[in-house]
Amino acid sequence: MKRKPSTEATAAWIRLMRVQSRVLDAVEQDLKKAGFPPLAWYDALLELSRAPRGELRPVELERQMLIPQYSTSRLVDRLVDEGLALRRECEVDRRGQFVEITEAGRELQRKMWGAYSAAIERHVGSKLSDGDAMKLCGLLDRLGCSCSEAQQQVVGSKEAAPAR
Amino acid sequence: MKRKPSTEATAAWIRLMRVQSRVLDAVEQDLKKAGFPPLAWYDALLELSRAPRGELRPVELERQMLIPQYSTSRLVDRLVDEGLALRRECEVDRRGQFVEITEAGRELQRKMWGAYSAAIERHVGSKLSDGDAMKLCGLLDRLGCSCSEAQQQVVGSKEAAPAR
DNA sequence: TCAATGTTGATGCAGATGCATTCAGTGGCG
DNA sequence: CGCCACTGAATGCATCTGCATCAACATTGA
Numbered sequence: 433m434k435r436k437p438s439t440e441a442t443a444a445w446i447r448l449m450r451v452q453s454r455v456l457d458a459v460e461q462d463l464k465k466a467g468f469p470p471l472a473w474y475d476a477l478l479e480l481s482r483a484p485r486g487e488l489r490p491v492e493l494e495r496q497m498l499i500p501q502y503s504t505s506r507l508v509d510r511l512v513d514e515g516l517a518l519r520r521e522c523e524v525d526r527r528g529q530f531v532e533i534t535e536a537g538r539e540l541q542r543k544m545w546g547a548y549s550a551a552i553e554r555h556v557g558s559k560l561s562d563g564d565a566m567k568l569c570g571l572l573d574r575l576g577c578s579c580s581e582a583q584q585q586v587v588g589s590k591e592a593a594p595a596r
Numbered sequence: 597m598k599r600k601p602s603t604e605a606t607a608a609w610i611r612l613m614r615v616q617s618r619v620l621d622a623v624e625q626d627l628k629k630a631g632f633p634p635l636a637w638y639d640a641l642l643e644l645s646r647a648p649r650g651e652l653r654p655v656e657l658e659r660q661m662l663i664p665q666y667s668t669s670r671l672v673d674r675l676v677d678e679g680l681a682l683r684r685e686c687e688v689d690r691r692g693q694f695v696e697i698t699e700a701g702r703e704l705q706r707k708m709w710g711a712y713s714a715a716i717e718r719h720v721g722s723k724l725s726d727g728d729a730m731k732l733c734g735l736l737d738r739l740g741c742s743c744s745e746a747q748q749q750v751v752g753s754k755e756a757a758p759a760r
Numbered sequence: 761t762c763a764a765t766g767t768t769g770a771t772g773c774a775g776a777t778g779c780a781t782t783c784a785g786t787g788g789c790g
Numbered sequence: 791c792g793c794c795a796c797t798g799a800a801t802g803c804a805t806c807t808g809c810a811t812c813a814a815c816a817t818t819g820a
Contacts, residue, residue, distance in 0.1 A: 437713050440729035441721030445619075447736040448720075450662070452616035455609075455739055491798060498614070503777075505800060527785040527798050549601050556612075557605035559738050565604035568735045572611040574723050575619055655768065667807075669770060691768050691815040 448575075455555050462551040468544050472497075473516070476507055477541035480517060480533035487520070487532035516540055612739075619719050626715040632708050636661075637680075640671055641705035644681060644697035651684070651696035680704055 437445075460471060468474075479496045480488055488496075494504040508531050511517040516537035522528040533541075560568065601609075624635060632638075643660045644652055652660075658668040672695050675681040680701035686692040697705075724732065 437717040437721040438726050438729065440726040440733070441724060442713075442716055444724065444729040444732045444736075445716050445720045447733050448616050449620065451736045451739050452612050453662070456613065489798085498617070500778075501799070502779085502801080505798095506776080509800095522798095525786075525798080527783090529799080549606075552606055552609050553601040556609045556739060557601040560605060560608065560735070562602050562604040564735055564738070565602065565608040567731070568608045569604070569611050571724070571728055571732045571735070572608075572615045574728070575615050575720060576611075653768085664808080665769070666771080666809085670806085673770090686768095689768080689816075691813090693769075 458555045459548070459551040462554070463544070463547055466547040468540075468547060469514075471548075472499075472507060473511065474541060474544045474548060476511060477516060477533060477537050477544075480531065481538050481541055485532070486538070487530040489522070489528055490531060491528070493531065511537065622719045623712070623715040626718070627708070627711055630711040632704075632711060633678075635712075636663075636671060637675065638705060638708045638712060640675060641680060641697060641701050641708075644695065645702050645705050649696070650702070651694040653686070653692055654695060655692070657695065675701065 463469075463471060463474075475497055476493060479493055480486055483492075490504050490508060491501075493508070494501055497504070499507075508517065508519065511531075512519060514536075515534060517531050517533050520530040520532055522530055556565075627633075627635060627638075639661055640657060643657055644650055647656075654668050654672060655665075657672070658665055661668070663671075672681065672683065675695075676683060678700075679698060681695050681697050684694040684696055686694055720729070
């Protein structure tokens with residue numbers, strides 16, 4: 433008699449949880465040891481720096497990063513406190529605003545990419561051939577939830593952002 | 597010229613972060629909607645219920661679950677508060693203790709497995725053939741960090757626990 | 761025996777998170 | 791216009807987390 437979640441599916445679930453946790457931890461630790469802020473800051477800065485005029489509505493940022501609204505609000509607070517971004521009024525919709533990355537923000541983003549990319553290479557790249565990495569992508573995408581994601585194509589891009 | 601973390605590796609990293617986050621969220625939500633406590637409680641209860649006399653030293657639990665010491669301490673607090681486990685003195689080493697699962701704890705663990713297994717099936721099992729699930733396991737294991745894990749074999753076991 | 765060192769577990773504090781609510785502004789419609 | 795529903799964003803509060811530290815006991819070794 434077949435079990436509801438097959439042994440294989442259950443094993444995959446466990447691996448997914450354990451391995452992600454390990455790898456994320458390792459990468460975050462590398463960043464921290466290099467004196468950088470958490471990955472979430474990088475993600476936000478990257479999204480901002482890629483946006484048309486280096487600015488985004490908080491609500492856009494929220495969608496890009498897949499984090500809750502209040503979380504975005506507080507993340508922006510911190511970026512602004514550190515002078516990495518600034519809030520600007522939105523003319524056309526007075527309840528909204530724009531968050532604009534500053535030069536300091538762009539600089540931090542670039543510097544972080546150095547440490548970040550090295551960490552990805554150390555904890556992922558060096559353990560998997562490119563072919564296997566592609567296979568892994570394919571399998572993970574199948575779990576990608578029914579939720580059609582704004583599949584950002586990393587292809588051709590120099591830098592990358594996860595979303596937690 | 598080849599980039600340090602290849603495009604493929606970077607894509608795999610992003611998928612790993614995004615997909616895990618989505619799937620974990622989905623499963624946790626299912627559990628919560630069914631009125632159950634967080635997954636971590638299940639993990640702890642499962643480890644305890646599997647242990648020889650339903651008891652474990654906190655330090656063992658810590659190793660099994662791969663969570664920091666203070667986290668274990670507080671998790672046990674909560675389990676005890678809810679009557680799911682109890683702390684007992686350790687005769688041979690007076691600074692230590694044993695945590696023993698109660699009947700209520702065992703019962704909750706069993707009940708949770710119902711919802712939990714259904715969630716695994718819904719969010720993982722149904723999206724992957726057993727063969728693909730195995731392939732995924734294999735690839736993820738390769739990222740399994742240099743840290744040799746106490747590879748728990750799920751095979752033959754009726755229930756499963758991730759570790760965050 | 762006694763000091764030094766190691767291990768086990770708890771805890772105070774600061775910062776982060778989740779949740780629900782609030783507030784301001786917008787757009788639709790009678 | 792005046793009312794109402796909705797959207798964008800902030801915030802109070804309780805809980806949770808990470809970090810550092812502490813206290814109690816154990817072990818070693820002179």
